[in-house]
Amino acid sequence: MSATKPRTLFDKIWDAHVVEALPDGTAVLYIDKHLTHEVTSPQAFEGLRLAGRKVRRPDATIAVVDHNIATDASRYGTIEDPESRTQVETLEANVKAFGIPYIPLTDKRQGIVHVIGPELGLSLPGMTIVCGDSHTSTHGAMGALAFGIGTSEVEHVLATQTLLQKPAKNMRVRVDGKLPAGCTAKDIVLAIIGKIGTAGGTGHVIEFAGEAIRALDMAGRMTVCNMSIEAGARAGMVAPDQTTFDYVKGRPFAPKGEAYDRAVAWWKTLPSDEGAVFDKEVTLDAATIVPQMTWGTSPEDVLPVTGSVPNPADIADEARRAQVQRMVDYMGLTPGQKLTDLKVDVVFVGSCTNSRIEDIRAAAAIAKGRKVASHVRALVVPGSGLVKEAAEAEGLDKILLEAGFEWREAGCSMCLGMNPDKLKPGQRSASTSNRNFEGRQGMGGRTHLVSPAMAAAAAIAGHFVDVRDYQPKEGV
Amino acid sequence: MRAFTTLTGIAAPMPLANVDTDKIIPGRFLKTIQRTGLGKHLFANMRYEDDGSEKPDFVLNQEPYRQAEILVAYENFGCGSSREHAPWALLDFGIRCVIAPDFADIFHNNSFKNGVLPVKLPREICEQLMEDARLGANSRITIDLERQVVVRPNGEEIPFTIDPFRRHLLLNGLDDIGQTMQHAPAIDGFEAKQRAAQPWLYDAKV
Numbered sequence: 001m002s003a004t005k006p007r008t009l010f011d012k013i014w015d016a017h018v019v020e021a022l023p024d025g026t027a028v029l030y031i032d033k034h035l036t037h038e039v040t041s042p043q044a045f046e047g048l049r050l051a052g053r054k055v056r057r058p059d060a061t062i063a064v065v066d067h068n069i070a071t072d073a074s075r076y077g078t079i080e081d082p083e084s085r086t087q088v089e090t091l092e093a094n095v096k097a098f099g100i101p102y103i104p105l106t107d108k109r110q111g112i113v114h115v116i117g118p119e120l121g122l123s124l125p126g127m128t129i130v131c132g133d134s135h136t137s138t139h140g141a142m143g144a145l146a147f148g149i150g151t152s153e154v155e156h157v158l159a160t161q162t163l164l165q166k167p168a169k170n171m172r173v174r175v176d177g178k179l180p181a182g183c184t185a186k187d188i189v190l191a192i193i194g195k196i197g198t199a200g201g202t203g204h205v206i207e208f209a210g211e212a213i214r215a216l217d218m219a220g221r222m223t224v225c226n227m228s229i230e231a232g233a234r235a236g237m238v239a240p241d242q243t244t245f246d247y248v249k250g251r252p253f254a255p256k257g258e259a260y261d262r263a264v265a266w267w268k269t270l271p272s273d274e275g276a277v278f279d280k281e282v283t284l285d286a287a288t289i290v291p292q293m294t295w296g297t298s299p300e301d302v303l304p305v306t307g308s309v310p311n312p313a314d315i316a317d318e319a320r321r322a323q324v325q326r327m328v329d330y331m332g333l334t335p336g337q338k339l340t341d342l343k344v345d346v347v348f349v350g351s352c353t354n355s356r357i358e359d360i361r362a363a364a365a366i367a368k369g370r371k372v373a374s375h376v377r378a379l380v381v382p383g384s385g386l387v388k389e390a391a392e393a394e395g396l397d398k399i400l401l402e403a404g405f406e407w408r409e410a411g412c413s414m415c416l417g418m419n420p421d422k423l424k425p426g427q428r429s430a431s432t433s434n435r436n437f438e439g440r441q442g443m444g445g446r447t448h449l450v451s452p453a454m455a456a457a458a459a460i461a462g463h464f465v466d467v468r469d470y471q472p473k474e475g476v
Numbered sequence: 477m478r479a480f481t482t483l484t485g486i487a488a489p490m491p492l493a494n495v496d497t498d499k500i501i502p503g504r505f506l507k508t509i510q511r512t513g514l515g516k517h518l519f520a521n522m523r524y525e526d527d528g529s530e531k532p533d534f535v536l537n538q539e540p541y542r543q544a545e546i547l548v549a550y551e552n553f554g555c556g557s558s559r560e561h562a563p564w565a566l567l568d569f570g571i572r573c574v575i576a577p578d579f580a581d582i583f584h585n586n587s588f589k590n591g592v593l594p595v596k597l598p599r600e601i602c603e604q605l606m607e608d609a610r611l612g613a614n615s616r617i618t619i620d621l622e623r624q625v626v627v628r629p630n631g632e633e634i635p636f637t638i639d640p641f642r643r644h645l646l647l648n649g650l651d652d653i654g655q656t657m658q659h660a661p662a663i664d665g666f667e668a669k670q671r672a673a674q675p676w677l678y679d680a681k682v
Contacts, residue, residue: 019659019662019665019666020659022641040560053653056663059681068506087507101680136558149582151511153589159653160657161663162656164655198555199551199552199578202552202578202580203581232555232580232581254676319493323492417502425526435556437496440503
């Protein structure tokens, strides 16, 4: 590549991390930060042990438990589920044996790996970041190249601090204009997935750009990048800017003083050059976005909350018709039914998509002075112990508890059916998480993905509502 | 890793798009600390009733598909999470090749690392292979990785493309960590330079 050719943000981070370019185009790509948790790492450590290999750079990895832990006080005793206990104990034994930094459950910095990375300043602009978890794309909000890997690749990173990778293609999704009141980053990303589909980004790294993305705070950018994987993309990213630099400043693992200035000077060179070529471009007008909710069992099956359940009979394509029929049946829906007529049983505010302080504030703003409907179980699960502490300092826990929400300990919780927080068969949820797959939140559970404000409003009303009709109560 | 050269076997038809990793192996089965033993949980929610009995309509509960070594499906196979438990479960059941119009990136990657071959073929061809698969035991499909062809039961050969590096690793059953370790001097050099320029990336202590 000539030095003068305009490059994208992705190209620049990629180029800065190529250790060696192999003749067939594969790169030995250096990985700056590796995050790991209890679920996708045990077999990787076992592989190292069997091959007699050690961890090349223990200081470049950090471990935390998040997926299968309970989010109530019971977790501080003995973990009840024997398999979960084994996984947590295995991680603890592995980090000890291999000398890897570890944040234990009892540490207030513990939390969902994709929340604590940015929060602690472990995830920085310009970095390559990986984790055995598809939602690693979240860290792309920092202006980093961050992507999920499988367990074999976890082992590869532990052993070599690199990955063998072919460069992804460049895609830009531009969201122009201003986001209307009542809409959030979650609505932006759901609208994007609705437009391009769950394979729309396959083989690509998406750079999110445009006025509406620039206007988002870091938490909002993380929400958008988090769900890049639901658009099929390898990673999502947002070019670092003053919002990013201000966010990073002073975080525990971020560079300080003169090092910070040097870092910022480099980070400022990262945004895509004028004239850089994208293999694929999509644009969206933010002003047209309406609060979104998924109705089916794939994140692309999303509609404005003002919409109605699709009727399979109206669909010409046979395969799609069968698919829609299957989703309507699984989700227990009636074709033509208004989405706002759907009753909810469970509301979940949390997950690596929406469990940051900004998300908790959005839920609390709706909850303030109101009550959760009597038939609804509503959980608010902060993404980390530090988020929990910050929310409590603002009194958000009291607002939520008074309204009838449960206020839980940090973890992945009801996002993925791996810990005690699960839907029961047939239960319908309004969830701020990222996947509405069949059985994702528990066998037979029915998931509708929404923003934190939409979820909180559904908890109060007992059914889905258009949050624009449900604004915070003043002066209560 | 077991090498993959040629495979002739029964193909199970799964005419679904967006077969996600939660379908392939639901989250509750990710609590294992081993790579093996997941075959019994493969497609658990589609395969078993709540009481654990088999759902007779599900393809892998039918003969001859209990012996399937190939799976034919539609678009975006393996979308969703990065769980390598998905190819582990397929492999443990006995499926060593998935044929579909396209695959989600991480699943695609993970499959190669475990000797499960993902073969991308256009939708129309997948539809033909789906019909072949529906014919059952007398309709075996062959995947010849050496020659890069899928051979239909009627003898018709369908060429497919595959990344040459990955093909090489699969044909020889090679572990790519060993390959990468040959680049250790270059990795040392990279780290020395990066450490000088960005010392804050090194020696993080919790």
